[in-house]
Amino acid sequence: MCLLPLGGCFDNPKNKNIGLQRTVNLANAGNADAQYNLGVLYGRGAWKHFDVPQDYAEAVKWLRLAAEQGHANAQFDLGKLYLHGFDVPEDYAEAYVWFSVAAAGGHADAAGLRDNAYSQLKAVQITLAQKRVAELLKKFGRGKQPEPPGTLDNSALNKTNRPTSVELPESTNSIGMEFKLIPAGTFIMGDASGEDDETPHEVTLTNPFKMGVHEVTQAQYEQVMGVNPSEFKGADYPVQDYPVETVTWDDAVEFCRRLSELPAEKAAGNVYRLPTEAEWEYACRAGTTTMYSFGDDEDEQAEILSKVGWLELDDESDLRDYAWYLKYSGGGTHPVGGKKPNAWGLYDMHGNVWEWCQDWYGDYPSGSVTDPSGAKSGADRVFRGGSWSMTPEHCRSATRFGGYPWYRNSYFGFRVCLSPSGK
Structure with a gap:
């Protein structure tokens, strides 16, 4: 998690309270970068000259708001929270969704973690998760959904057929x-x-x-x-x-x-x-x-x-x-x-x-x-x-x-x- 430069909000340690207030105001106004920065601050807790209590619930709240606006860094960090269960239930399907859209948005580290999350999913979870990914990519205008990892067992996607009985001696x-x-x-x-x-x-x-x-x-x-x-x-x-x-x-x-x-x-x-x-x-x-x-x-x-x-x-x-x-x-x-x-x-x-x-x-x-x-x-x-x-x-x-x-x-x-x- 790294803070993004945001109009001088974090440039001057003497004006940290002003910087935080500006960030909050921008985040409340819907600025995705500001929402992401708040998520980072709450996720890290005290950081450099900013005395912010660590609060994963607040981190999830602000990261989700930014992620739902298409912010790739927020999507990636939100995926990590679900992958590791930080103040949210450990949820590989949710992690897979956010890593997938982050990877499609150009985040360099998202694809590897997306594949790790995918390997933990069952067939029906994969189907539902990929439907959500497709909807989000359409919303963000990012085109085709990334293919699942080729080295994994993708036969789970075709596991609805019934076996044929065989009469053995x-x-x-x-x-x-x-x-x-x-x-x-x-x-x-x-x-x-x-x-x-x-x-x-x-x-x-x-x-x-x-x-x-x-x-x-x-x-x-x-x-x-x-x-x-x-x-x-x-x-x-x-x-x-x-x-x-x-x-x-x-x-x-x-x-x-x-x-x-x-x-x-x-x-x-x-x-x-x-x-x-x-x-x-x-x-x-x-x-x-x-x-x-x-x-x-x-x-x-x-x-x-x-x-x-x-x-x-x-x-x-x-x-x-x-x-x-x-x-x-x-x-x-x-x-x-x-x-x-x-x-x-x-x-x-x-x-x-x-x-x-x-x-x-x-x-x-x-x-x-x-x-x-x-x-x-x-x-x-x-x-x-x-x-x-x-x-x-x-x-x-x-x-x-x-x-x-x-x-x-x-x-x-x-x-x-x-x-x-x-x-």
């Missing part, structure tokens, strides 16, 4: 567990608009694999392990229907080992394991690039639209049709397969219980990879998919967390994976 093992044969393929893992640990990168899986249609049930776990550690059990929770939970990563791995040792499974050459994190997300996405396996959650989009008065929120949600999560779970797990499956016929990939994966938790690679197995070492193991206790944001296809292998609670379960070759 299905099989059942000796204890009644159902599997879908997931084809080999290439996909984009991660989410550019997600968390810092979700860096998008291309992943190729060269071998097909079988994925459990359902999360492992309490009955299946008890049949193999001889115990049922679940918190949600008893007369109200039929073991054949409800997912096993309160299991550690070590428990899940031991289940796979013992299942593989059952005579019928051993005779068939079946070796069970947890899915890798890449296999899990690939199977969850089922060919989609959206926030969830069915698309982008309309409930979240409707909430955003309702805030700007474009839609009356009717409490309808696609996610509710596919997942048991915090708002609708009633505070516990539910029978597996009680919601809609994804396009590849897998149930409860979103919500119900978190699902342990094979990998150590770590940073994603920076480039494309083939058949990744995660970090070489670490303290935490990956878990995916969200649970009955989580908000929609934590049930996304790309959401990832790590936990100690010995950690257990009623949020954690798993599903198993099987390579046709037994590998």
Whole structure:
């Protein structure tokens, strides 16, 4: 923030009160430079020989008045206040709007921050923000809206299509567990608009694999392990229907080992394991690039639209049709397969219980990879998919967390994976 020369208002420290009063008078009369200067003074607080209290609310007020007159410096500084949440809610969409019009107005530093803000936005936010930018550019006579950054994932702009269901080969093992044969393929893992640990990168899986249609049930776990550690059990929770939970990563791995040792499974050459994190997300996405396996959650989009008065929120949600999560779970797990499956016929990939994966938790690679197995070492193991206790944001296809292998609670379960070759 730098003050602009304004008719000698700031030239003489002995006349600082006169200078401030002149600035106030000019600002009240609608002078954009004066409004910008007041915004700067209130944003900085005491500055040189001017004793002005720091007041971000006043800074926002005057910067906005100047910005709405087309003042590029004011637009840039207003964007920074929203980007960092100085006395205004941290708002990447609002920051993107003001950085965009500032960049179009010739501000040298605006484009970089505009791109940073853009990378934090979801599809519907981008659509609304770009509509506002277009309106402001028309108002200021600045022509065409700047293109969004080419290095970012712009597929978010086309995330309203529904996935096409695919009938994959299905099989059942000796204890009644159902599997879908997931084809080999290439996909984009991660989410550019997600968390810092979700860096998008291309992943190729060269071998097909079988994925459990359902999360492992309490009955299946008890049949193999001889115990049922679940918190949600008893007369109200039929073991054949409800997912096993309160299991550690070590428990899940031991289940796979013992299942593989059952005579019928051993005779068939079946070796069970947890899915890798890449296999899990690939199977969850089922060919989609959206926030969830069915698309982008309309409930979240409707909430955003309702805030700007474009839609009356009717409490309808696609996610509710596919997942048991915090708002609708009633505070516990539910029978597996009680919601809609994804396009590849897998149930409860979103919500119900978190699902342990094979990998150590770590940073994603920076480039494309083939058949990744995660970090070489670490303290935490990956878990995916969200649970009955989580908000929609934590049930996304790309959401990832790590936990100690010995950690257990009623949020954690798993599903198993099987390579046709037994590998």
